[in-house]
Amino acid sequence: MKLPEDPGDFDPTAAGEYWINKRTIDHTENTIRSNRKDLEPFLGWCIEHEIERVGDLSEWTIEQYENYAHAREDWGGVTVKNKLQTLKQFLEFLGEKGAFDGYLHPAVTVPDLDRSQEVNTEKWDxxxxxxxxxxxxxxxxxxxxxxxxxxxxxxxxxxxxxxxxxxxxxxxxxxxxxxxxxxxxxxxxxxxxxxxxxxxxxxxxxxxxxxxxxxxxxxxxxxxxxxxxxxxxxxxxxxxxxxxxxxxxxxxxxxxxxxxxxxxxxxxxxxxxxxxxxxxxxxxxxxxxxxxxxxxxxxxxxxxxxxxxxxxxxxxxxxxxxxxxxxxxxxxxxxxxxxxxxxxxxxxxxxxxxxxxxxxxxxxxxxxxxxxxxQSTPDSDESSDTNEDDSTVSPTK
CATH class of the missing domain: 1.10.443.10 (Intergrase catalytic core)
Structure with a gap:
């Protein structure tokens, strides 16, 4: 990837891909997959709102995105929290690289959910x-x-x-x-x-x-x-x-x-x-x-x-x-x-x-x-964001 002379000139999508690639060095595949999934809506939102430079992001644009996230009926509290937490990490990375005049990540307000909202009720009972x-x-x-x-x-x-x-x-x-x-x-x-x-x-x-x-x-x-x-x-x-x-x-x-x-x-x-x-x-x-x-x-x-x-x-x-x-x-x-x-x-x-x-x-x-x-299916690897894969195995524990 060719880097811009000024970090602020990074296209948001390209900046997101650069951040993800950097994280592959010391993070697991599962974490990278989650980061990518959580950041994609923000990058798509930037395209929709014609934000072509990360240097054009501001506290106001971040607040607009937060309003959008909270308004989505298909996102529960935990989903909103995860996506905003990932955005915060992404913006902190960009701030460390000098993409903004100062830091922008403190502008992201990550919801503080109570215990009842965070309990995981989706499981194989x-x-x-x-x-x-x-x-x-x-x-x-x-x-x-x-x-x-x-x-x-x-x-x-x-x-x-x-x-x-x-x-x-x-x-x-x-x-x-x-x-x-x-x-x-x-x-x-x-x-x-x-x-x-x-x-x-x-x-x-x-x-x-x-x-x-x-x-x-x-x-x-x-x-x-x-x-x-x-x-x-x-x-x-x-x-x-x-x-x-x-x-x-x-x-x-x-x-x-x-x-x-x-x-x-x-x-x-x-x-x-x-x-x-x-x-x-x-x-x-x-x-x-x-x-x-x-x-x-x-x-x-x-x-x-x-x-x-x-x-x-x-x-x-x-x-x-x-x-x-x-x-x-x-x-x-x-x-x-x-x-x-x-x-x-x-x-x-x-x-x-x-x-x-x-x-x-x-x-x-x-x-x-x-x-x-x-019972018999080809041994081909299939990627699935629900995270993980393979054929006949043996039990443990």
Whole structure:
């Protein structure tokens, strides 16, 4: 990109792209994707209002954009906050480069939301998740498939898809050595930026995470059944693979969209014929009204772990999120049962929660009705801003 002699002469769109490119050096792909998505409306607004130089931005133009953001009916409070926070960071960067006479970012007023507005209510709820996981475990057709294993590991650990994609086969330990302080199976999440797999919070994200024996059984079945014996471009052996090598974020995302569709277990809640529905194909699975993204898996998992009595501090370590975030967005007990559940603890409790689910699904009928097209899909990476991707995987935690 050719830089203007005066930073103020930067076209807003070009300036936005320059800022995004600079951030790729020390920020994760997920953060960059979010930054780009949050900044795009402002750049489009500048084009619509014929603002051709960032040097022409002023406190008044910023206030006009804020009014526009708050007036959008399709943006909730959290969305407005995220987009204005990103704009503030962008303008601070431009100010440091001398694009303005002074700084403009203090003019951005980021809304201060109360806790009720910030609580994340969009999630794969345990009332849907636990019967679905039980079904896949019991189904000869689904158990040990890539779709099953990545979904179960994502649910049981609460980790981001980026972290799942970066796991190596050696990061999975079924039976710890005698001198290992661990007393059961676990997954060891590691930040390997120089080898192409990063964790969101870098070294702070590194942690071994306990999984149950039942989740380890799913992983073992996947490894024996569907895992491709492939190495990635750095010579490492990924845990989750495709025929080409390491399962990408997009591939894992697509598999999770498929595995969370309720019609693999019950009749379609939208009245569609499962055998003919185009949403059963991976390329269209994200458009199914009942499928869930990896982020919704993560939010549902966090709430589920809290409801089972695991403390916010322990959940923080398991899912790689700060205690403040856990408490602010998820730890919202709303009845006496949840208050009592908080006194209970840990991995066995999580597993019992799955095993104790009563599900009246007729397995044989569901398998018979299951659409064959959802199991075999090309191993092509697909990009999706819902952030992450790949084929047959194994469960953890």
């Amino acid at each position: 345990k009332t849907d998740a636990l019967p679905q996981i039980r079904f896949m475990r019991d189904s000869p057709k689904w158990n040990g498939t890539f779709e099953h294993v990545v979904t179960e590991v994502a649910w049981f650990t609460g980790r981001r898809v980026q972290a799942l994609s970066g796991l190596d086969l050696s990061d999975y330990t079924r039976e710890p050595d005698a001198d290992d302080p661990a007393d059961g199976p676990f997954l060891d999440f590691k930040h390997r930026a120089d080898e192409g797999t990063r964790l969101k919070n870098k070294l702070d994200s590194e942690d071994p995470v306990e999984i149950s024996e039942d989740v380890a059984d799913v992983l073992d079945h996947y490894i024996a059944r569907d895992r491709n014996e492939k190495r990635d471009e750095n010579g490492r052996k990924p845990l989750f693979t495709t025929r080409q090598g390491r399962a990408s974020i997009a591939k894992i995302r697509g598999a999770i969209y498929i595995a969370t569709q309720p019609c693999i277990r019950i009749a379609c809640p939208h009245g569609e014929n499962a055998e003919k529905c185009k949403y059963r194909k991976r390329d269209h699975a994200s458009k199914c009204p009942s499928s869930r993204s990896p982020h919704r898996i993560r939010t549902g998992s966090i709430q589920w772990q809290l409801d089972q009595g695991i403390s916010p501090d322990d959940v923080s370590d398991r899912v790689d999120a700060s205690v403040e975030t856990i408490r602010r967005h998820y730890d919202v007990p709303d009845d006496r049962e949840k208050m009592e559940n908080r006194r209970r603890k840990y991995t066995g409790v999580l597993e019992d929660s799955i095993n104790d689910v009563e599900d009246s699904t007729d397995l044989s009928q569901s398998v018979e009705d299951h659409c064959e097209g959802t």
